[in-house]
Amino acid sequence: MxxxxxxxxxxxxxxxxxxxxxxxxxxxxxxxxxxxxxxxxxxxxxxxxxxxxxxxxxxxxxxxxxxxxxxxxxxxxxxxxxxxxxxxxxxxxxxxxxxxxxxxxxxxxxxxxxxxxxxxxxxxxxxxxxxxxxxxxxxxEIPLSLSHVNFTKIHVLDLSSNDIDSVVPPWLFKLSSLKSLDLSVNAFKELVPSAIGNLTSLRALNLANNRVLQGGLPLSLGNLCMLNLLDLSGNKYLHGDLNELGEVFSGCIKDSLEILSWVCSELTGQLPHWLGNLRSLKMLNLEYNSFYGPFLQLELHSLKKLDISRNALNGSVPVNLGQLYPNLEFLEFSYNNLTGVLTEAHLAGLSKLQHLALSDNEFKVDFGSQWVPPLGLNSLGMWNIKSGPGFPFWIRKLENLSAVSFSNAGISDTLPDWFWSFSKNLQIVDLLHNDIRGKLPTSFEHLSNLLFIDLSENSFEGSVPQFPANLEYLFLFSNKISGRIPEALCYLKKLLALNLSKNQLIGEIPDCWNHSLQPRLSIFDLSDNQLSGGIPTTVCSPSLAYLHLSNNNLSGELPLSLRKCRALRTLDLGQNKIHGSIPTWFAKSLLNLEVLRLRYNVLAGDIPPELGNLTNLRVIDFAYNHLSGTIPSNLGNLYALKSARTIFFNSKVGHVIYDKLSFGYYDNTEKLYMVSKNLVIGGYMDNIKVNLKGRDVQYDKLLPLLTAIDLSTNELSGEIPEHLMYLSYLQSLNLSGNHLTGRIPEKMGMLLRLESLDLSKNDISGAIPTTMIMLSFLSHLNLSYNNLSGRIPYGGQFLALPDPSIYFSNYALCGFPLNDDCEKVEKSLGVRYTKEEDDVEKIEFYVSIALGYILGFWVLWGVLLLNKKWGFAYFQFVDYLLYASEDGLWK
CATH class of the missing domain: 3.80.10.10 (Ribonuclease Inhibitor)
Structure with missing residues (x-):
C-alpha cells in the first residue's frame, strides 16, 4: 500500500x-x-x-x-x-x-x-x-421523508456543511442505533426538536454553526444517557443565559457528558452553577461569548481541558485552581478582564498542566525566579501581560516546552544565552514587541523542530542567522539586524512568510529563490532597509500574495518575471529608484491585485488604461514619479471602487474534532500557534503607508477597507475624467501637483464616500461645483494654486472647512472662509450675479437633493417590502455590522 x-x-x-x-x-x-x-x-x-x-x-x-x-x-x-x-x-x-x-x-x-x-x-x-x-x-438537499427507514445498523452519519435550510427530517430520529450525528454548518430551522430524545444510543452530537438555536434545548436532550460529546458552537441561543438550562442538564446526560463545546454563540450572564453537576466532564469550551462575573469555581475533578477565553470575566483568578481542577492539562482564560496579581500560588497543584494561556487580561504576573512551574508544560501563552521588566528565568526549567509567547510583555532585558538551548522541542517562539536586547546566535539549526519565530519590534543585533529546514514563519522586523541577506534563506522549502523589514540590511537581495521550490511562500517583506540592486527575477512563487520592497535603494525596471506572481494581492515598491514604465501586462497577469504602490520612484510614460480592468484593485499610489499623458478614463471601471466590499472578519468558531468510532477527543488547534498571532489565524496582516489628508498614515487592520487613488506630483495633463466620478466607494483622491486643466467635474458630488480630495497645484479653472455640498464625509480639501473662480459653495462640509489656505492662489474665488467680498470680485471680473439668481439656484439645488433622497428612500424600502428575502438579508447585514462594531471586530 x-x-x-x-x-x-x-x-x-x-x-x-x-x-x-x-x-x-x-x-x-x-x-x-x-x-x-x-x-x-x-x-x-x-x-x-x-x-x-x-x-x-x-x-x-x-x-x-x-x-x-x-x-x-x-x-x-x-x-x-x-x-x-x-x-x-x-x-x-x-x-x-x-x-x-x-x-x-x-x-x-x-x-x-x-x-x-x-x-x-x-x-x-x-x-x-x-x-x-x-x-x-x-x-x-436532504429528503424530509423516506418511504421506509432501513438504516438499521447505521452508527455514524455526517451531513454537515450542506447549507440545508429545512427542518430536521423526522426520519433521523428513528435511527435508534446511531452513535454519532453531525448536522453542523447548516441552516436547520428547528435545530433541536424534542424527538432528539429517541436517539438513546447517541454518543456524539454536533449541531455547531446552524446560526440560530430556535426554541432552545428540549428537556429530552437530558435523557441521552450515553452522550459523550455535545457541540452547540456558533448558534445564537434564543435567550443567551445558560442558567435556565439547569433542568436539561440534570437528567442522566450529566453522568455521561465528557465534552461540551458552546463557542461563539452570544451567551451571556455568569457561568452557570449547573456545570458543576457534570462530573464526567473532561473538556469544557465556552470561548468567544459574553460571560461576565467571576472565574469558574466549581469542583470538576475529571476536567482535562477548560477554555473560557474571549469573554468578559472580571474579578481575580481563584487561588485554589489546583483543588478545583486537579487533572487539568489545558487551561485557557485569555482575553478577559481579570484583575489583581497572579502568583505561583494560583497554579499550585496543577501538576498535569500541558497548555497554559492567560494572555490579554488586566492582572500583573509575579512569578518568582525560583518558581518551579508544572514541568509538563509544552505551550505557554503570556502575550499582552505585564511580566517584565526582567526576563522570566523560571521558564528555563521547562525542558519540554514547544511553544512560548511573551509578546508585548513589558520585558526590557538582555536575552540570556541559555534561551536557545533550554528546550530542544521549541516549535514556536514569540517575543514580539518588547525591548529585548542582545545579539542573535549565528545559527538556529540545532532547533530542528522550529516552525515559527517572531522576534520583531525589539533591539536584537547581529546578522540574519541560519535557520532549520522546517521553518515556516520568520518575523524579525523592526530590530537592528545588519549585514547581507544570506542565500540560505532561499533553501527553506517550507517557508510561508518572511518579514525582515525595518532593519539595517545592505547589499542586493539574493536572486536564488527558485532553488527553494517554495510553492507556499505567500509573504515576502524586506521593506525599510538599505538594499540595492534590482528586484530578484526569482522572487515569485505560485502563492505569493504580499510583496513589500519599499523604502530601499532598489533600481532597474519592473522585471517581466513579476507576471508569475498571479496570486499577488499587494505590490509595494514605493520609495526606490525604479525606472521605466508601468507595464500593461499588470492587468493581464496580476488579476488578484488589490494594492499597487509605486510612489517615489522615477517611472515615466503613460498610466496603462488596462489597469481599469483589475476588478479587485482598490488602492493606486503612483505619486512622485514622472508619469505623463492623461488620466485614463478606464480607471472609472475599477469595480472594487464602485461597489461595497465584503469583508470577512475572522471570528473563530471552535469545533470539537473527534474520532467518530473511538469517541476520544483532542484539540485540533495548536492554540498558541493559532491565536497568539493575528498573522496566523486571520491571514497575514498586510500593511502599507499611504498619504491621506496631507499626512502619512500606516494602514494595517483597516487596510481591507481602504480605497484610494493618488497620482500626485507627476506630469499628467488634460482634464479630470468624468468617469472617475462613478467610483462611489472612493475615500481619497489626490491629483495634486500635475498640469491638469479644464473644470472640476460637475458630478464630483457623486463621490459620496469621499473623505479627502486634493486637486491643488494644477491649472484647473471654472467654478467649484455646488454638488460638492453633498460630500458629507469630506474632512480634507485642498483646491489651492489653481485658476478657480466664482463663489465657494455655502453649506454642508464646506462650513466645516474654515481654513482659507485650502483656496489660496485662486484669485477669482470668493465667499466663506475667504474675506473677499463676492460682489466686488464679481464686479471686477465683469460678472452679473444677483441675489435672486443665487436664491433660485440654491432652491433648485436643494429641491433636487430632496427629490433624490425621497426617490432613493422609496426605491430601497419598496424593494425590501416587496421582496421578503432581500429584506431579511438587508436587516441581517445591518445587524451584523452593529454586532461587529459593538464587539470590536473592526478595531
Whole structure:
C-alpha cells in the first residue's frame, strides 16, 4: 500500500489498465496522491474482488464512474475530495449504482458534489449493512421523508456543511442505533426538536454553526444517557443565559457528558452553577461569548481541558485552581478582564498542566525566579501581560516546552544565552514587541523542530542567522539586524512568510529563490532597509500574495518575471529608484491585485488604461514619479471602487474534532500557534503607508477597507475624467501637483464616500461645483494654486472647512472662509450675479437633493417590502455590522 508521509513523494501521472492483471486484488489505496485532475478510471470497476477502495484526496476530478457499482463485494469506499486542498471537484450524476454495493459498510463522499444525485440517501437506504455515511460538503438537499427507514445498523452519519435550510427530517430520529450525528454548518430551522430524545444510543452530537438555536434545548436532550460529546458552537441561543438550562442538564446526560463545546454563540450572564453537576466532564469550551462575573469555581475533578477565553470575566483568578481542577492539562482564560496579581500560588497543584494561556487580561504576573512551574508544560501563552521588566528565568526549567509567547510583555532585558538551548522541542517562539536586547546566535539549526519565530519590534543585533529546514514563519522586523541577506534563506522549502523589514540590511537581495521550490511562500517583506540592486527575477512563487520592497535603494525596471506572481494581492515598491514604465501586462497577469504602490520612484510614460480592468484593485499610489499623458478614463471601471466590499472578519468558531468510532477527543488547534498571532489565524496582516489628508498614515487592520487613488506630483495633463466620478466607494483622491486643466467635474458630488480630495497645484479653472455640498464625509480639501473662480459653495462640509489656505492662489474665488467680498470680485471680473439668481439656484439645488433622497428612500424600502428575502438579508447585514462594531471586530 502506498503511503504519503514525510519520506514519500505522491504518485503522479495516469493509472495503467495493467492493474487489471491483479485479478485477486482485494485492497487498493491510492489516497493522498496527485493524479493531476484526471477522472477516476472506469476500469477500476472491473476489479471484482475488491473489498477496500480508497481514492480520497488523490487529485481526481470530474464524474465518478458508475462502473464502481460493479464492485459488489466492496465494504469500504472512500472518494472524499477536499478539492481546495487536493484538486478539482468530483461529482455524481445519479446514484442508482450505489444500490449494488450490498456489502458496503463504510462510505465517505465528503466534498463530492451530489447536486445531480438527489436520490443518494434513498439509494443508501437500501444497503443492509451500511454503518457509516459521510456526506459533508456535498451540496445536496436532504429528503424530509423516506418511504421506509432501513438504516438499521447505521452508527455514524455526517451531513454537515450542506447549507440545508429545512427542518430536521423526522426520519433521523428513528435511527435508534446511531452513535454519532453531525448536522453542523447548516441552516436547520428547528435545530433541536424534542424527538432528539429517541436517539438513546447517541454518543456524539454536533449541531455547531446552524446560526440560530430556535426554541432552545428540549428537556429530552437530558435523557441521552450515553452522550459523550455535545457541540452547540456558533448558534445564537434564543435567550443567551445558560442558567435556565439547569433542568436539561440534570437528567442522566450529566453522568455521561465528557465534552461540551458552546463557542461563539452570544451567551451571556455568569457561568452557570449547573456545570458543576457534570462530573464526567473532561473538556469544557465556552470561548468567544459574553460571560461576565467571576472565574469558574466549581469542583470538576475529571476536567482535562477548560477554555473560557474571549469573554468578559472580571474579578481575580481563584487561588485554589489546583483543588478545583486537579487533572487539568489545558487551561485557557485569555482575553478577559481579570484583575489583581497572579502568583505561583494560583497554579499550585496543577501538576498535569500541558497548555497554559492567560494572555490579554488586566492582572500583573509575579512569578518568582525560583518558581518551579508544572514541568509538563509544552505551550505557554503570556502575550499582552505585564511580566517584565526582567526576563522570566523560571521558564528555563521547562525542558519540554514547544511553544512560548511573551509578546508585548513589558520585558526590557538582555536575552540570556541559555534561551536557545533550554528546550530542544521549541516549535514556536514569540517575543514580539518588547525591548529585548542582545545579539542573535549565528545559527538556529540545532532547533530542528522550529516552525515559527517572531522576534520583531525589539533591539536584537547581529546578522540574519541560519535557520532549520522546517521553518515556516520568520518575523524579525523592526530590530537592528545588519549585514547581507544570506542565500540560505532561499533553501527553506517550507517557508510561508518572511518579514525582515525595518532593519539595517545592505547589499542586493539574493536572486536564488527558485532553488527553494517554495510553492507556499505567500509573504515576502524586506521593506525599510538599505538594499540595492534590482528586484530578484526569482522572487515569485505560485502563492505569493504580499510583496513589500519599499523604502530601499532598489533600481532597474519592473522585471517581466513579476507576471508569475498571479496570486499577488499587494505590490509595494514605493520609495526606490525604479525606472521605466508601468507595464500593461499588470492587468493581464496580476488579476488578484488589490494594492499597487509605486510612489517615489522615477517611472515615466503613460498610466496603462488596462489597469481599469483589475476588478479587485482598490488602492493606486503612483505619486512622485514622472508619469505623463492623461488620466485614463478606464480607471472609472475599477469595480472594487464602485461597489461595497465584503469583508470577512475572522471570528473563530471552535469545533470539537473527534474520532467518530473511538469517541476520544483532542484539540485540533495548536492554540498558541493559532491565536497568539493575528498573522496566523486571520491571514497575514498586510500593511502599507499611504498619504491621506496631507499626512502619512500606516494602514494595517483597516487596510481591507481602504480605497484610494493618488497620482500626485507627476506630469499628467488634460482634464479630470468624468468617469472617475462613478467610483462611489472612493475615500481619497489626490491629483495634486500635475498640469491638469479644464473644470472640476460637475458630478464630483457623486463621490459620496469621499473623505479627502486634493486637486491643488494644477491649472484647473471654472467654478467649484455646488454638488460638492453633498460630500458629507469630506474632512480634507485642498483646491489651492489653481485658476478657480466664482463663489465657494455655502453649506454642508464646506462650513466645516474654515481654513482659507485650502483656496489660496485662486484669485477669482470668493465667499466663506475667504474675506473677499463676492460682489466686488464679481464686479471686477465683469460678472452679473444677483441675489435672486443665487436664491433660485440654491432652491433648485436643494429641491433636487430632496427629490433624490425621497426617490432613493422609496426605491430601497419598496424593494425590501416587496421582496421578503432581500429584506431579511438587508436587516441581517445591518445587524451584523452593529454586532461587529459593538464587539470590536473592526478595531
Amino acid at each position: 502506498f503511503q504519503y508521509g514525510p519520506r514519500f513523494e505522491p504518485l503522479e501521472g495516469e493509472i495503467n489498465p495493467s492493474l487489471l492483471g491483479l485479478k485477486h486484488l482485494q485492497y487498493l489505496d491510492l489516497s493522498m496522491n496527485f493524479f493531476g485532475g484526471i477522472q477516476i478510471p472506469a476500469f477500476i470497476g472491473s476489479l471484482s474482488q475488491l473489498h477496500y477502495l480508497d481514492l480520497s484526496c488523490a487529485g481526481f476530478s470530474g464524474l465518478v464512474p458508475h462502473q464502481l457499482g460493479n464492485l459488489s463485494r466492496l465494504y469500504h469506499l472512500d472518494l472524499s475530495n477536499p478539492f481546495d486542498l487536493c484538486w478539482n471537484k468530483l461529482y455524481l450524476v445519479g446514484s442508482h449504482w450505489l444500490v449494488n454495493l450490498s456489502y458496503l459498510q463504510y462510505l465517505n463522499l465528503n466534498f463530492v458534489d451530489l447536486s445531480k444525485a438527489p436520490d443518494c440517501l434513498e439509494s443508501l437506504n437500501t444497503l443492509p449493512l451500511i454503518s457509516e455515511i459521510n456526506l459533508s460538503n456535498c451540496t445536496f
